[in-house]
Amino acid sequence: MIRHFGRLTLKKLDLMDGHEFEYACANILKANGFKDIEVTKGSGDFGVDIIAVKKHRRYAVQCKRYDKKLNNSAVQEVIGGLAYYGCEVGAVMTNSYFTAAARKLAEVNNVELWDRDKLETMLRKRGIKDASRKTDDMSDIPPETYCAQTVEEFFAEQGIAVETAATEFLEDSCELLIEIVPETGVRISDIRNLTQKLANHGGWEYVTCVFPSHTPGTVGLEIPLEMDNSDKE
The missing domain is CATH 3.40.1350.10 (Trna Endonuclease; Chain: A, domain 1)
Known part of the structure; x- marks a missing residue:
């Protein structure tokens, strides 16, 4: 993969x-x-x-x-x-x-x-390396860190500065909730309109924009997490 x-x-x-x-x-x-x-x-x-x-x-x-x-x-x-x-x-x-x-x-x-x-x-x-690596090369990177970095870098490429405020695992849906704080002047629709592009960029099945999120002043992004067989047992 x-x-x-x-x-x-x-x-x-x-x-x-x-x-x-x-x-x-x-x-x-x-x-x-x-x-x-x-x-x-x-x-x-x-x-x-x-x-x-x-x-x-x-x-x-x-x-x-x-x-x-x-x-x-x-x-x-x-x-x-x-x-x-x-x-x-x-x-x-x-x-x-x-x-x-x-x-x-x-x-x-x-x-x-x-x-x-x-x-x-x-x-x-800029310190940019090859765009893809095998999963084994990333085994020491927590999924929440990887996803948060990917989200921030994606929006930076779109000219939108965002900062990760919090991350939370949603066990019921097996999703990661990333709460971001967009720069002043960015509309919620600007974030929502880019979710499909973000999903393609990150290699995720989908990304769901949630607003308002749990933390006041943030926009939530729900990203599906993959589970290995040991997690499912």
């Missing part, structure tokens, strides 16, 4: 849609020392998906999840958005690579190109 960690890998990035990729990139930038990170609105973004600051320099970042090499249009887009957002540095971040024309245009316009190799380095700095 393979269990999936809620951690970013190149393979996971390859399977994301454009919107998911933008929030994943924002999460990666945060883990690599960028601050004041803002994901721009989807339409009318003037070629810039993320605004971020590092070492007092304001970056305008274009994110491109792509299956082929990127041509110079992505570079042109971020150049156009630099002045609009008041940024000093432009960058294009992708899970793919760039054509020679794109690299040349970026060089003369001082735009940084973060290709698949750079992305892999950023993921490594």
Whole structure:
């Protein structure tokens, strides 16, 4: 049996849609020392998906999840958005690579190109290992710890910060209740609408959103736990 960690890998990035990729990139930038990170609105973004600051320099970042090499249009887009957002540095971040024309245009316009190799380095700095491990490798990790970490990391990838407040085993239903505290401004519907995606991400049959939960101010997530034969006897 393979269990999936809620951690970013190149393979996971390859399977994301454009919107998911933008929030994943924002999460990666945060883990690599960028601050004041803002994901721009989807339409009318003037070629810039993320605004971020590092070492007092304001970056305008274009994110491109792509299956082929990127041509110079992505570079042109971020150049156009630099002045609009008041940024000093432009960058294009992708899970793919760039054509020679794109690299040349970026060089003369001082735009940084973060290709698949750079992305892999950023993921490594973030301490992200392979997305899957055999169950035997996780035998020393309590299920409540594994599930709570997976939940927190999943929502971080969606651009939502949550903190685990408590966990509780529900013996009657053989489920684990994880109570989380979302960041200010997050609606319950935002959490509920992501439960199926969370279940797929964690390799669980389902995830049920419970609100209000037992602890005031928290949102409950009920996750089914597997039982081995000794537990059933």
